[in-house]
Amino acid sequence: MAHIRARMLAVATAAALVLTGLGAQSEATAGGGGGGHGPGGHGGHGGHGQVDRPTKVVIIVVDSLSKEIVDRYDMRNIEALMKDGVDTPRAYLGHTGSVTVVTHNVITSGQLPKHMGWTDEGYRDVDGILGDPEPLNPDQLYITSNATTDLFKLQQAAGYPKLADYLAAADPTAKTFTISPKGYAAYAFGGAGSDSLITFGSGPECTTGGSWRKPVGINVPSYILGEPCSRFWVHSGYPTYAYDTAKLPAILYPLDSDRYVTGKDPAHPGGDVWAADAAVEVMRNEASWNGIFVTLPGVDKAAHMWGGVTDPGPTGTDGDPMTHMAAATAEADRQVGKIMAELEAQGEIDDTLVVLTADHGSVAGTHFYGKSVATRDYGYNNWYYGDPENDTAYTQPQDALAPLVATGNVGLSYSDSMLRVWLKDQSPAEVDDAAAAMATMEAVTAVWRRDGDHFDRVSPVRWDRMRSGGERSWFVRKAQELVDTEAADYGPDLIATLPDDTTYSVAGDHGGIQRAAQQIPIVFAGGGVSSHDLRSEVRSVDIMPTILRAMGISATYPMDGIAYDLPMRRRHGH
Structure with missing residues (x-):
């Protein structure tokens, strides 16, 4: 990872990445991603007086969260962010494939799939980036959601820096952390420049018996890894019938024990609670961080199993509310609230730009x-x-x-x-x-x-x-x-x-x-932003350049996304 990061920092340095210290922003003035295959850059920040720019960013991806789901299940913490922050009522995903392994990278690269190295769950290795084909597979076809570090190779071959690389160049003393129970989501989201990637892998059996999943990834902090069977180890190996997912339609893609749900052991909650708790631990244990990217996967799992907004809820004597949409959306909403409350408690909210979005909706x-x-x-x-x-x-x-x-x-x-x-x-x-x-x-x-x-x-x-x-x-x-x-x-x-x-x-x-x-929430909060909404059709690819602009970081590589000026509250000036 170190040599990849060094290369990215060299690119940033050679391109003279600077903190621009621009003034107060006007609402919804769009600038481009910096030339190349992206729109041409223009626009500036007007206003009377200065704003203190955010120095940190937290991106929360609620996997599979459509706007329809937010409305149907009354997700109050997310609705409060929409009301109090900068909402984008006309937002949409803006690309296909509208899948997890694609969008997590779109968000932190500002690249459309056609420019980022892979477009979908399928991938043809036309340039031989991933190696020689097996004799029986001359077509060099891969499934990207089976990949982890191979996604780094595809990112590197495409040549663009990721958000973690920009944050490192802006403040080399601070660290970025990427957290997702899904391995491929973590590697796509953070990229090789993320100082720490925290996800799940198989663990040895503990003294308490049974199978477990433990935190794995790259540079997993000791306070997350812990001892065997400590907090961030969760139960694995339960039979399908341990919940109610052994029946159709859920059995087509049933629960993998407590990877995607809270589970039944209060000492080892999994799913969204696991991811949000890990983010909170990072905030409490790191002297200096400037980026936390976290995925909450519970809504996605329930939506795949039960049909999203058509989920009938638990039925029969084996019905278990935990696996269904009502419980999954409530849990995701609580964890969004938990992350925001921790930023408030630590006095970081005004210095931290929070982005709440989804990697796709649910059909x-x-x-x-x-x-x-x-x-x-x-x-x-x-x-x-x-x-x-x-x-x-x-x-x-x-x-x-x-x-x-x-x-x-x-x-x-x-x-x-x-x-x-x-x-x-x-x-x-x-x-x-x-x-x-x-x-x-x-x-x-x-x-x-x-x-x-x-x-x-x-x-x-x-x-x-x-x-x-x-x-x-x-x-x-x-x-x-x-x-x-x-x-x-x-x-x-x-x-x-x-x-x-x-x-x-x-x-x-x-x-x-x-x-x-396609119709997903994209919300900007914290970081001194006002409650004025953006009226443009903001897309996932626009998140990265908009973050850079809000933080006053100049792009050094062309992006497909548009950099929007977020409406800001003036905190000093005249």
Whole structure:
């Protein structure tokens, strides 16, 4: 990690990264990411008097949190942040694939997927970055959510600095910490420049018996790692029936013990409590930190298992509220409140810019085209088809995928609320054949073929499959923009979009262009910001340049995102 960080700091130094000390900001004046493939930079900070700029940043990602979920489950701490901070009522994710392993990197890079090194759950290693292919897998196809340090290689090959690198250059004495129960999310979120990456791995059995997960990662602090079976070790190895996730639809992607839920042992809570407690411990134990990036995964797990906002809640004698959406959203909301309360208690809130967002929303699979098989983790057979380099071969596709499979040309496909395929033979005729097959598949609204830096729509739009005027209007305004963000040679050859409330995978999912997947909260709080909202269509890719601008840090590398001027409270001046 040290040599990667040294390279990034050298880039920053050579580009003369400086603290600009700009004055009070006017609302919603947009500047670009610094040239290159991003919009041109412009705009400044006007006003009367000066503001004290934040010197620290906390980013809280509530995995799978759509605006619909915030409203439906009355998440009061998050709603308070929206009211008291800078909300973005027109915000949306702004890219596909709208999945965890993509968006965590978008947030802290300011790069769209087409420029950041990978675009989706699937990845074609066209430049041989990850090594020579196995003899049986000449297509060099990988699943990115199986990766950890390989994501560093892809980031490094693309050449951009991450937020942790900018923070280190601004204050080399301070540290950044990245915390996520999901390993691939932590490595994508923090990058090689993060001083500490804290996630979960398997641990040895403790004296109390049973299997455990323990904190692992890079430079895990001793106060987090602790002794075997100490606070940040959580239970693992419970049978599926220990909760109520052994029944359909949850069993397609059931609980992994206490990794994503609080669990039943108050001495070893997992999930969102584990992540927030780790963030609090960092604040209490580190003499100098300037970045904490934390993922709360509980809402995502419940949404995948039970269908998001269509979750019926616990049923039957084995029903367990802990695994369902109402409990998951309440827990996530409490942990957001806990982090904010700790910043207040330590007197850090005015010096810390807090960003609350999500890595994608949640599409309810009311119209479901996967296989409902009551076998643990069968959902992976709905998500994947093909033989990737870094996973087992997936050879049990759902019936709805049959026309594509029949071409015999699928290297890897990924199916959730949008369908993506990486073909073995990419010759024009073979791509045309695969596109024609996809157009015949259940619920497909359009098929898109990659052509350089964009996708061409190669099928008629099936407007009849869209169920409302709002859905049709969203498609007209956003479909082309969103699929184009995946247009890279390492990205999919073909994409098929699906209607609202439609999945090919599990009961609730992500991935596509649907409003439920795209309309997420993006909120800026603390750090001296006012309560005036931004009226622009702020996207995830805009978070990074907006943070840099608020902190007075000049970008040294072109970004795709727009740097928005956050409305600030004047704390001194005239």
